[in-house]
Each structure stands twice: as structure tokens, then as C-alpha cells.
Amino acid sequence: MATNKELLEIREKETPRGVGIQTSVFADKARNAEIWDVEGNRYIDLGTGIAVVGTGHNHPRVVDAVRQQLERFSHTCFQVAPYDVYVKLAERLNRAAPGPTPKKTIFINTGAEAVENSIKIARKHTGRSGIIAFSGAFHGRTMMGMALTGKVVPYKAGFGPFPAEVFHIPYPIEYHGVTVQDSLNAIDTLFKSDVEPQRVAAMIVEPVQGEGGFYPAPAEFLQALRKLCDQHGIVLIVDEVQTGFGRTGTLFRSEQVGIEPDLMPVAKSIAGGFPLAGVIGKADIMDSVDPGGLGSTYGGSPLGCAAGLAVLDVIESEGLCEKAQAIGKQIGDWAKALQAENNCIGDIRITGAMSAIELVKDGDADCPDVELTKAIATHALTHGVLLLTCGVRGNVIRFLPPLTIEPEVLQEALNVVADAIRKLTDDIRKAS
Numbered sequence: 205m206a207t208n209k210e211l212l213e214i215r216e217k218e219t220p221r222g223v224g225i226q227t228s229v230f231a232d233k234a235r236n237a238e239i240w241d242v243e244g245n246r247y248i249d250l251g252t253g254i255a256v257v258g259t260g261h262n263h264p265r266v267v268d269a270v271r272q273q274l275e276r277f278s279h280t281c282f283q284v285a286p287y288d289v290y291v292k293l294a295e296r297l298n299r300a301a302p303g304p305t306p307k308k309t310i311f312i313n314t315g316a317e318a319v320e321n322s323i324k325i326a327r328k329h330t331g332r333s334g335i336i337a338f339s340g341a342f343h344g345r346t347m348m349g350m351a352l353t354g355k356v357v358p359y360k361a362g363f364g365p366f367p368a369e370v371f372h373i374p375y376p377i378e379y380h381g382v383t384v385q386d387s388l389n390a391i392d393t394l395f396k397s398d399v400e401p402q403r404v405a406a407m408i409v410e411p412v413q414g415e416g417g418f419y420p421a422p423a424e425f426l427q428a429l430r431k432l433c434d435q436h437g438i439v440l441i442v443d444e445v446q447t448g449f450g451r452t453g454t455l456f457r458s459e460q461v462g463i464e465p466d467l468m469p470v471a472k473s474i475a476g477g478f479p480l481a482g483v484i485g486k487a488d489i490m491d492s493v494d495p496g497g498l499g500s501t502y503g504g505s506p507l508g509c510a511a512g513l514a515v516l517d518v519i520e521s522e523g524l525c526e527k528a529q530a531i532g533k534q535i536g537d538w539a540k541a542l543q544a545e546n547n548c549i550g551d552i553r554i555t556g557a558m559s560a561i562e563l564v565k566d567g568d569a570d571c572p573d574v575e576l577t578k579a580i581a582t583h584a585l586t587h588g589v590l591l592l593t594c595g596v597r598g599n600v601i602r603f604l605p606p607l608t609i610e611p612e613v614l615q616e617a618l619n620v621v622a623d624a625i626r627k628l629t630d631d632i633r634k635a636s
């Protein structure tokens with residue numbers, strides 16, 4: 205088999221550099237929380253393919269469900285010859301989604317497509333054009349996804365012009381001095397200075413900002429958005445693409461904070477590694493679009509839908525929401541102990557298993573330590589732990605283990621990260 209180095213050479217020659225890769229670990233096989241590369245090296249996976257394999261790599265029940273579906277058929281196109289797993293998964297998700305209002309679900313392929321469809325549906329439903337999004341947000345790499353995203357480099361720079369009528373509001377982050385009231389005041393100002401609420405079709409918000417830095421929106425903020433949207437007839441889109449399917453300790457974060465979204469784009473962990481996404485929404489809003497206005501050739505692939513049904517079974521039968529909370533506690537306790545001995549950890553954020561540490565110089569929130577963040581990820585990788593970074597300032601390490609990870613494997617990975625932090629901050633101290 206080719207080595208990592210040989211494959212990297214092919215990758216550099218044959219694939220565009222715009223698809224940045226974070227490691228040169230070419231995967232050979234993966235099971236639950238572990239990946240082995242083509243040279244037989246083992247890694248503990250704290251990235252799960254960016255929050256996708258919440259049920260672990262190759263969960264036997266997911267693999268079984270997909271194998272069974274594959275033996276029946278792999279594609280007919282739901283718009284041509286519909287099939288049972290699509291409608292059954294829609295039925296399960298409609299029952300599981302937060303709030304009492306009857307729901308309907310459409311399936312597509314990726315998170316960005318789920319976001320695109322949410323905006324289309326909201327505009328058709330309201331007959332309005334304006335969209336409110338948040339600074340630091342990430343909603344995907346399509347044209348509308350980029351327009352909604354609140355981070356310029358590398359996601360938006362050079363790709364404009366974007367669809368018009370998108371307005372950004374500061375996301376409430378106490379650690380960076382932006383309170384809930386500041387964000388609400390900014391919306392109030394927007395309504396006076398830029399767009400009247402009667403022209404706004406939707407607000408789109410991540411209930412925990414993902415790529416932006418794992419910042420949980422306070423419950424009172426999301427509840428205030430719900431109220432504002434009700435008051436002005438605006439569709440509230442809660443983007444649960446990264447937070448969904450147990451990651452935050454409940455199936456969706458919206459239920460934790462007591463709100464019912466109008467539309468909810470979902471993807472990532474929905475199908476245990478198979479490409480599937482959806483929009484779950486209030487039935488009357490979803491039905492605003494006439495036949496033919498929604499859909500896609502591969503949308504709601506039978507393999508993805510079969511996997512999605514198995515994922516819901518696994519989440520229930522293995523108690524993965526409770527496990528997410530236990531993972532968060534384990535990471536939180538570890539991070540607090542480390543913070544007490546090292547002020548490079550400026551902030552610790554735990555929402556179930558959606559956990560992160562923010563790295564700063566001398567405990568100062570205004571001095572992000574990007575070099576240290578990158579060095580920790582590199583050091584961890586050379587010691588067998590696959591870690592992801594994120595954050596508008598690039599100084600956040602996010603922990604996204606599968607919810608099925610064994611506590612001792614998680615501890616082994618955390619020990620490696622702690623060693624990396626101790627060694628690298630020691631080196632910096634000695635050099636200064």
C-alpha cells in the first residue's frame with residue numbers, strides 16, 4: 205500500500221489546494237473512536253470527520269442497515285420512485301423535533317444545501333427577502349451559505365458578490381464582552397437603520413456557534429429571538445447542523461433552551477457518516493413551496509436514510525444523549541484542572557459533548573494564541589490524537605469525540621493533549 209508521503213504527493217499534484225487538509229494522515233480503517241492510517245499508525249479521533257460520526261466509525265447497526273438497504277437498491281430518486289426509508293425517517297424526525305407544532309421534513313445531501321433550502325422556504329412562506337445572520341457564523345460554502353457566514357477569511361474572501369439582503373448582527377459572547385442585550389440592541393438598531401422587520405423573511409442562528417469557536421448562545425438570547433420572530437412574522441431558522449443528534453446532551457440543542465424553531469437544518473451526525481441532510485420544519489411553512497420547487501437528484505439517498513434510522517435507534521438504545529453529558533463532564537473536569545496550573549486556557553466551554561478550550565496569552569482574552577493552538581494540534585497528532593481547531597481568531601481547540609467513545613480512550617487522548625500544553629508552554633517560558 206502507498207505511504208502517507210506518497211499519497212500526499214498525489215494529493216498535491218492532482219487535487220486543488222482550496223480544499224485545505226489539516227493532516228497528512230491517509231485513513232485506512234476506522235472503528236468507533238480510532239482511525240488507523242495506511243502505515244498502520246493508530247489515532248484517537250477527537251474530530252469525527254467534523255462532528256459527523258457521533259455514533260462512532262462503522263457502528264455495526266449502521267453498517268448493517270446500510271448493507272441491507274444496498275441489497276435492495278441504492279438509488280431511484282425520491283422524486284421519481286419514492287421509498288419507505290425516506291418517509292419513515294421523516295416521520296421519526298418530525299416526532300422527535302422540539303415543540304408541539306406538526307412538522308414535515310425534506311432530505312438533501314449536505315448542511316449547506318439544508319441551509320439553502322431553509323432560506324428558500326422562508327422566503328416563499330413570507331414573500332419577504334431580508335435575512336438576519338450573525339458574525340462568526342458558519343453556514344456552508346454555497347453562495348447563500350457564504351453570504352450568511354460571518355467569517356471572511358478563508359470562507360468569503362474573493363468569492364463575492366453574494367446574494368443580497370443579508371444582515372449580520374454580533375453574536376452574544378460574554379467572554380469577548382458582547383452581552384445578550386448588546387446583540388438584541390443591534391437588532392433593534394438594524395430595524396431602524398437598515399431594514400424594516402416587515403421585509404425580513406428569516407433569522408438564522410446556530411444554537412452553539414461551531415466553526416466560529418464553540419460559543420453556546422445563552423438560553424435567554426434564543427428565547428428572545430423566538431419572541432422577536434413571533435412579533436414580526438419572521439421565520440426562525442435554528443441551524444442544528446453541528447449541534448444535532450445528541451452532541452449537546454439532548455437530541456437537539458433547541459429543546460434544552462425551550463424553543464421551537466420554525467425551520468431546522470440538520471446534517472453531519474444524522475446518518476453516522478453517510479451523506480445526508482435535512483430540513484425539519486413546521487408543516488404549514490414547509491408546505492409553502494409548490495411541487496417541483498424543492499428536491500435534488502440524490503437528496504435523501506436510500507443508503508443515508510437507512511443509516512439515519514439506525515442512528516436514531518443507536519442514540520436511544522445506547523443512551524447517547526446521557527453519554528454526551530458524561531463526556532462533557534470528563535472534558536470539563538480535565539480542562540479545569542489544567543487551567544488551574546496554566547493560564548493559557550482562557551475559557552472553557554462545555555455544552556454536552558460539544559466542548560472547547562480557548563487559548564490565550566497570559567490569561568488575556570484579548571490576546572489569542574494562534575501559534576500555540578496550532579502547535580498543540582500538531583503535537584497531539586504526532587502522539588496519536590486527531591484534534592480540530594476552530595474559532596474566528598483561530599485559537600480554539602474543539603473536542604468532538606464520538607458519543608460512543610470509551611471513557612478510558614477519551615482519557616488517554618486528554619492526557620496527550622495535556623502533555624502537549626505543558627510541554628509547549630514550558631518551551632515558550634524558557635525561550636522568553
Ligand SMILES: Cc1ncc(COP(=O)(O)O)c(C=O)c1O
Nearest residue numbers: 314315316342343344414445446
Ligand atoms: C452550523 C453549520 N451549518 C452548515 C454547515 C455546512 O455543512 P456542510 O459542510 O455539510 O455543507 C456546517 C458545516 O460545518 C455547520 O457547522
